[in-house]
Amino acid sequence: MTEIERHDYDVVVIGAGGAGLRAAIEARELGKRTAVVCKSLFGKAHTVMAEGGIAASMGNVNSRDSWQVHFRDTMRGGKFLNSWRMAELHAKEAPQRVWELETYGALFDRTRDGKISQRNFGGHEYPRLAHVGDRTGLELIRTLQQKIVSLQQEDFAQHGDYEGNLKVFAECTITDLLKDADAVSGAFGYWRETGRFIRFDAPAVVLATGGIGKAFKVTSNSWEYTGDGHALALRCGAALINMEFVQFHPTGMVWPPSVKGILVTESVRGDGGVLRNSENKRFMFDYIPEVFSNQYATSEQEADGWYDDPDSNRRPPELLPRDEVARAINSEVKAGRGSPHGGVFLDVSTRLPAEVIKKRLPSMYHQFKELADVDITAGPMEVGPTCHYVMGGVEVDPDTAAASVRGLFAAGEVAGGMHGSNRLGGNSLSDLLVFGRRAGLGAATYVDSLGGFRPSVREADVEAAAQRAISPFRTGTDSVGAENPYLLQQDLQQTMNDLVGIIRRAGEMELALKKLDELRRRVQHVVVEGHRQFNPGWHLALDLRNMLAVSECVARAALERTESRGGHTRDDYPMMDPEWRHALLICTQHTNGPEGSVRVERKEQVPMRADLVELFELDELKKYFTAGEIPGGTD
Amino acid sequence: MGNQRRFQVWRGDTHGGNLVDFDAEVNEGEVVLDVIHRLQATKAPDLAVRWNCKAGKCGSCSAEINGRPRLMCMTRMSMLPPQLPVTVTPLRTFPVIRDLVTDVAYNYQKAREVRSFMPPKGVQPGEYRMQQVDVERSQEFRKCIECFLCQNTCHVIRDHEENETNFSGPRFLMRIAELDMHPLDAADEEGVDRKRSAQDEHGLGFCNITKCCTEVCPEHIKITDNALIPMKERVADIRFDPLIRLFRRKRG
Ligand SMILES: Cc1cc2nc3c(=O)[nH]c(=O)nc-3n(C[C@H](O)[C@H](O)[C@H](O)COP(=O)(O)OP(=O)(O)OC[C@H]3O[C@@H](n4cnc5c(N)ncnc54)[C@H](O)[C@@H]3O)c2cc1C
Numbered sequence: 076m077t078e079i080e081r082h083d084y085d086v087v088v089i090g091a092g093g094a095g096l097r098a099a100i101e102a103r104e105l106g107k108r109t110a111v112v113c114k115s116l117f118g119k120a121h122t123v124m125a126e127g128g129i130a131a132s133m134g135n136v137n138s139r140d141s142w143q144v145h146f147r148d149t150m151r152g153g154k155f156l157n158s159w160r161m162a163e164l165h166a167k168e169a170p171q172r173v174w175e176l177e178t179y180g181a182l183f184d185r186t187r188d189g190k191i192s193q194r195n196f197g198g199h200e201y202p203r204l205a206h207v208g209d210r211t212g213l214e215l216i217r218t219l220q221q222k223i224v225s226l227q228q229e230d231f232a233q234h235g236d237y238e239g240n241l242k243v244f245a246e247c248t249i250t251d252l253l254k255d256a257d258a259v260s261g262a263f264g265y266w267r268e269t270g271r272f273i274r275f276d277a278p279a280v281v282l283a284t285g286g287i288g289k290a291f292k293v294t295s296n297s298w299e300y301t302g303d304g305h306a307l308a309l310r311c312g313a314a315l316i317n318m319e320f321v322q323f324h325p326t327g328m329v330w331p332p333s334v335k336g337i338l339v340t341e342s343v344r345g346d347g348g349v350l351r352n353s354e355n356k357r358f359m360f361d362y363i364p365e366v367f368s369n370q371y372a373t374s375e376q377e378a379d380g381w382y383d384d385p386d387s388n389r390r391p392p393e394l395l396p397r398d399e400v401a402r403a404i405n406s407e408v409k410a411g412r413g414s415p416h417g418g419v420f421l422d423v424s425t426r427l428p429a430e431v432i433k434k435r436l437p438s439m440y441h442q443f444k445e446l447a448d449v450d451i452t453a454g455p456m457e458v459g460p461t462c463h464y465v466m467g468g469v470e471v472d473p474d475t476a477a478a479s480v481r482g483l484f485a486a487g488e489v490a491g492g493m494h495g496s497n498r499l500g501g502n503s504l505s506d507l508l509v510f511g512r513r514a515g516l517g518a519a520t521y522v523d524s525l526g527g528f529r530p531s532v533r534e535a536d537v538e539a540a541a542q543r544a545i546s547p548f549r550t551g552t553d554s555v556g557a558e559n560p561y562l563l564q565q566d567l568q569q570t571m572n573d574l575v576g577i578i579r580r581a582g583e584m585e586l587a588l589k590k591l592d593e594l595r596r597r598v599q600h601v602v603v604e605g606h607r608q609f610n611p612g613w614h615l616a617l618d619l620r621n622m623l624a625v626s627e628c629v630a631r632a633a634l635e636r637t638e639s640r641g642g643h644t645r646d647d648y649p650m651m652d653p654e655w656r657h658a659l660l661i662c663t664q665h666t667n668g669p670e671g672s673v674r675v676e677r678k679e680q681v682p683m684r685a686d687l688v689e690l691f692e693l694d695e696l697k698k699y700f701t702a703g704e705i706p707g708g709t710d
Numbered sequence: 711m712g713n714q715r716r717f718q719v720w721r722g723d724t725h726g727g728n729l730v731d732f733d734a735e736v737n738e739g740e741v742v743l744d745v746i747h748r749l750q751a752t753k754a755p756d757l758a759v760r761w762n763c764k765a766g767k768c769g770s771c772s773a774e775i776n777g778r779p780r781l782m783c784m785t786r787m788s789m790l791p792p793q794l795p796v797t798v799t800p801l802r803t804f805p806v807i808r809d810l811v812t813d814v815a816y817n818y819q820k821a822r823e824v825r826s827f828m829p830p831k832g833v834q835p836g837e838y839r840m841q842q843v844d845v846e847r848s849q850e851f852r853k854c855i856e857c858f859l860c861q862n863t864c865h866v867i868r869d870h871e872e873n874e875t876n877f878s879g880p881r882f883l884m885r886i887a888e889l890d891m892h893p894l895d896a897a898d899e900e901g902v903d904r905k906r907s908a909q910d911e912h913g914l915g916f917c918n919i920t921k922c923c924t925e926v927c928p929e930h931i932k933i934t935d936n937a938l939i940p941m942k943e944r945v946a947d948i949r950f951d952p953l954i955r956l957f958r959r960k961r962g
């Protein structure tokens with residue numbers, strides 16, 4: 076075998092989105108030699124696409140906001156399945172993390188008194204999202220990218236080398252994690268440009284690879300979202316939790332077909348946009364669930380009054396958490412009250428003057444004008460649900476972001492727990508910063524705890540990883556049964572979309588599992604053409620393995636959970652069941668089954684700390700908890 | 711439902727290449743990137759192309775379409791002349807890696823040479839106060855999605871590779887302007903003159919305000935009018951204003 080490029084680091088961060096960059100900044104500031112590895116160019120990670128904002132209870136617009144209120148909203152949004160400790164840390168630390176961005180050079184939109192402006196969003200009681208128009212993710216990633224550059228400039232000034240302590244390996248894909256006994260010892264991957272292999276020897280690896288949305292046909296997610304980090308963790312022995320919870324964002328574009336799934340930011344509704352069906356009815360009033368009946372307006376008049384006077388009016392139901400709105404849209408379309416292209420209407424044109432729309436929602440204006448020939452200042456948009464975010468991910472220790480395998484850490488969308496069964500808008504970007512930093516800190520502390528010791532990489536593992544990676548270049552053998560990676564991906568996406576999508580049924584999920592089995596067999600015969608230099612067919616062939624693993628987790632866990640909650644809706648079990656609230660489903664890889672086969676087990680949640688329980692009214696808790704769990708009340 | 715269109719896509723690598731003809735199906739509403747993806751899935755599985763967001767937000771899918779630098783994901787098929795074949799070629803200014811993928815390392819190198827934001831001393835996180843009107847100028851420049859189309863278009867480097875060492879290109883000159891206009895950047899206090907560095911280290915003088923960069927910017931940022939020209943004017947002030955020169959001599 077030819078020599079494989081090798082690098083030694085203290086910490087290797089896989090992923091250059093918000094979570095990965097924040098982790099890398101922390102690790103480097105704590106004196107660790109750090110590498111950041113990412114599949115795309117630097118600055119192009121998914122985070123760049125985030126639109127609406129970052130949730131943090133700074134109280135700049137409504138001074139009644141506080142971490143306690145944010146915590147409550149987050150738990151409600153996740154239907155109390157969240158890791159309460161993560162939700163607590165997140166709510167407490169988000170403001171500091173946002174303010175810190177200003178010290179890196181970020182320029183958020185301002186309030187009149189010169190503070191960071193905050194906007195309304197679904198499920199957030201007060202205006203809470205720091206934002207820059209509707210391009211907040213771009214601001215976030217550019218700011219972190221520029222902070223990385225600033226650290227590199229410091230290193231250059233001191234040692235004459237920009238990349239000595241902190242280096243970005245862009246367009247480099249990790250395909251396997253390496254282990255020494257029970258601890259992580261490195262990572263293996265390839266350069267997309269040349270197809271050459273590369274290995275990192277490092278005692279600590281932070282997964283920050285984002286989500287899995289590319290396993291579904293209609294999605295707001297990019298080609299990168301193949302669940303690599305989820306699958307890497309699974310293969311290396313770590314556990315995934317909450318994989319049955321997939322967020323379908325209520326408002327994706329539905330027309331033209333080529334843009335189906337592209338996101339329409341929730342800010343449209345936060346800033347006053349309303350949803351109507353083909354009968355011109357604001358249908359969301361018919362879909363306010365019992366658990367939220369106290370917080371949402373029941374008439375158009377009250378709802379409209381809320382924008383100016385939130386203290387004496389309740390919020391418009393368009394701003395219910397995403398799972399509720401997505402289901403409502405789905406029902407309207409099914410009942411035959413949809414728009415011409417199978418969505419519903421989202422209208423801001425009759426609600427705000429054209430200039431205000433262009434100013435507050437510039438990229439939405441641009442996107443519809445250029446891609447759909449629709450002027451959103453003059454007429455409604457057509458929208459429908461699109462796969463957007465996975466709540467499930469690597470099970471981590473809330474304080475250190477450590478996974479169950481030593482040396483492995485996870486933060487951002489790839490980590491599970493924080494959002495419970497459903498994520499509130501804006502809570503991801505803040506999650507990236509809070510837990511990205513904690514993961515960097517956790518990794519650095521772990522490396523310190525090792526003293527000088529370094530777990531070692533086994534050559535045989537590197538060899539095996541290399542073999543696996545080139546296997547799709549089968550030559551000659553069985554070109555008859557050769558499978559095309561693009562078609563396999565389409566089949567997988569269709570399966571997940573149709574059978575494990577927004578509304579689920581036992582029979583369909585069982586069928587999905589059968590199909591996944593079949594797909595796994597077909598993937599064995601995938602064959603790619605050409606050579607190893609920048610070959611997207613090959614890259615996809617390797618990603619398929621990960622997509623299959625995460626799809627199986629989603630389908631198995633979804634079949635297991637016999638209730639409906641947040642991003643998991645079952646036609647055959649339409650109610651939320653308090654007995655399921657305190658249960659988590661854990662996915663691990665079967666140690667002696669075929670590769671990629673997944674085991675699902677039930678695990679009890681840690682009961683919420685008493686002082687946090689006290690933040691809620693007893694009446695509200697009764698809607699979610701079993702009688703035995705309610706403090707002082709067994710009625 | 712779709713109709714057939716002729717595509718000519720540049721295929722090749724560092725050793726050279728040529729336009730390859732493809733006939734492709736095109737459906738209503740599609741953009742060039744959709745068709746490139748269809749070619750990948752059906753005819754050329756190893757066709758190299760960069761993309762991420764498919765919505766004009768990440769700046770990955772830059773190429774030259776019928777000779778014009780554009781984002782493939784924001785170029786509707788319906789806006790291209792129907793009788794002619796559609797040519798798709800890689801950005802001309804940067805070295806080709808493979809097919810439509812070019813080596814844009816130059817840009818990342820230049821990005822690293824612009825001195826970073828310098829936080830004001832003594833202002834605690836959470837205490838930054840700025841007015842909306844004052845941040846808006848820099849915010850315009852921060853809309854940049856780093857598609858590098860302006861860099862690709864600017865004749866200073868498009869036609870003269872040798873200028874790459876001394877010229878950072880419109881995107882990074884604009885970055886300097888952005889920092890210079892940041893209400894709280896403390897470069898002055900740190901003794902760093904951003905305008906002078908634009909002139910002396912990043913080649914602002916090469917720019918002869920042709921505005922070609924502005925024309926191709928998919929974010930419609932007024933790069934020349936709002937970033938480059940104001941900086942040029944200020945540099946001229948510093949150079950020729952005798953008072954400032956006197957002041958500088960005293961300080962220096
Ligand atoms: C259109 C859209 C709008 C959104 N708007 C908002 C919003 O307004 N507010 C909000 O809070 N959230 C929003 N979200 C969600 C949020 O943007 C994402 O959840 C978040 O950005 C994920 O960040 P991350 O750091 O976890 O991962 P990402 O930013 O996705 O980064 C993942 C990184 O991992 C790398 N990677 C993946 N696999 C590998 C591998 N095998 N080897 C090497 N590198 C790898 C990728 O290259 C990438 O660099 C939005 C999402 C979308 C799609």
Ligand code: SF4
Pocket residue numbers: 863864865866879880916917918919920921922923924934938
């Ligand atoms: S205006 Fe200046 S920077 Fe822009 S293209 Fe012309 S010469 Fe280049």
Ligand code: SF4
Pocket residue numbers: 769853854855856857858859860861881884923926927928929930931933
């Ligand atoms: S300034 Fe415009 S053209 Fe230049 S890189 Fe940025 S977005 Fe692209």
Ligand code: FES
Pocket residue numbers: 760761762763764765766767768769770771772781782783784
């Ligand atoms: S794919 Fe993101 S700009 Fe085209």
